[in-house]
Amino acid sequence: AQSVTQPDIHITVSEGASLELRCNYSYGATPYLFWYVQSPGQGLQLLLKYFSGDTLVQGIKGFEAEFKRSQSSFNLRKPSVHWSDAAEYFCAVGAGNNDMRFGAGTRLTVKP
Amino acid sequence: KAGVTQTPRYLIKTRGQQVTLSCSPISGHRSVSWYQQTPGQGLQFLFEYFSETQRNKGNFPGRFSGRQFSNSRSEMNVSTLELGDSALYLCASSLGGGGNEEQFFGPGTRLTVL
Numbered sequence: 001a002q003s004v005t006q007p008d009i010h011i012t013v014s015e016g017a018s019l020e021l022r023c024n025y026s027y028g029a030t031p032y033l034f035w036y037v038q039s040p041g042q043g044l045q046l047l048l049k050y051f052s053g054d055t056l057v058q059g060i061k062g063f064e065a066e067f068k069r070s071q072s073s074f075n076l077r078k079p080s081v082h083w084s085d086a087a088e089y090f091c092a093v094g095a096g097n098n099d100m101r102f103g104a105g106t107r108l109t110v111k112p
Numbered sequence: 113k114a115g116v117t118q119t120p121r122y123l124i125k126t127r128g129q130q131v132t133l134s135c136s137p138i139s140g141h142r143s144v145s146w147y148q149q150t151p152g153q154g155l156q157f158l159f160e161y162f163s164e165t166q167r168n169k170g171n172f173p174g175r176f177s178g179r180q181f182s183n184s185r186s187e188m189n190v191s192t193l194e195l196g197d198s199a200l201y202l203c204a205s206s207l208g209g210g211g212n213e214e215q216f217f218g219p220g221t222r223l224t225v226l
Contacts, residue, residue, distance in 0.1 A: 032212035034214075036217075041219075042219055042220075043116070043202055043217035043218050043219045043220050044202065044204075044217040045217070046214055046215075046216075049214060051212070090155065092155075094212025099145075099157050099160065099168045099170070100145070100147075100157060100212070100215065101157070102147075102154060102155035102156075103154070104154045105154060105155075
């Protein structure tokens with residue numbers, strides 16, 4: 001069965017610093033991978049997705065992610081973090097028919 | 113286009129009661145999925161409906177059920193509520209082509225069971 005691991009429960013970065021959030025997946029076939037962001041009291045917003053093709057995916061809000069099949073990873077990156085990026089980030093793998101399996105999430109704190 | 117709406121946003125119930133949550137998908141979307149989010153278990157898939165039929169189901173007890181109407185609106189019902197059912201229930205809609213589509217999430221319904 002497919003699964004997602006986000007090794008970091010909580011990350012703190014300074015505003016303006018670069019960010020990398022880790023995501024490892026387990027799935028037998030070609031994965032459909034997603035990154036979502038959730039602000040307090042809100043639903044989830046899609047940042048980016050990977051279905052096929054170019055392994056470096058650009059998303060909204062200046063985020064990007066790189067699919068590495070050899071490492072079963074789909075890490076999320078941003079070159080310069082803004083205070084408004086503080087939120088919880090979820091990596092997910094699609095398992096068919098919209099059955100999406102989410103990681104436990106990484107909470108991002110941004111220091112001024 | 114209006115986004116996914118969920119009603120009510122907040123709900124307080126007592127153990128043993130039942131509850132119905134509602135989700136209106138984005139216009140034109142035919143698939144509605146439901147998720148339960150708790151601090152301990154994270155986001156877990158409940159079920160997905162497409163064209164008024166349950167197409168996929170997660171690993172939840174039969175107390176959790178749902179349905180979808182001809183206008184694609186969906187309801188989720190939880191019977192005989194338990195304390196552990198306290199959670200944020202999220203609904204997501206997509207076009208419904210199957211496979212793995214981009215899902216659009218609503219703001220959720222926060223259910224508290226006392």
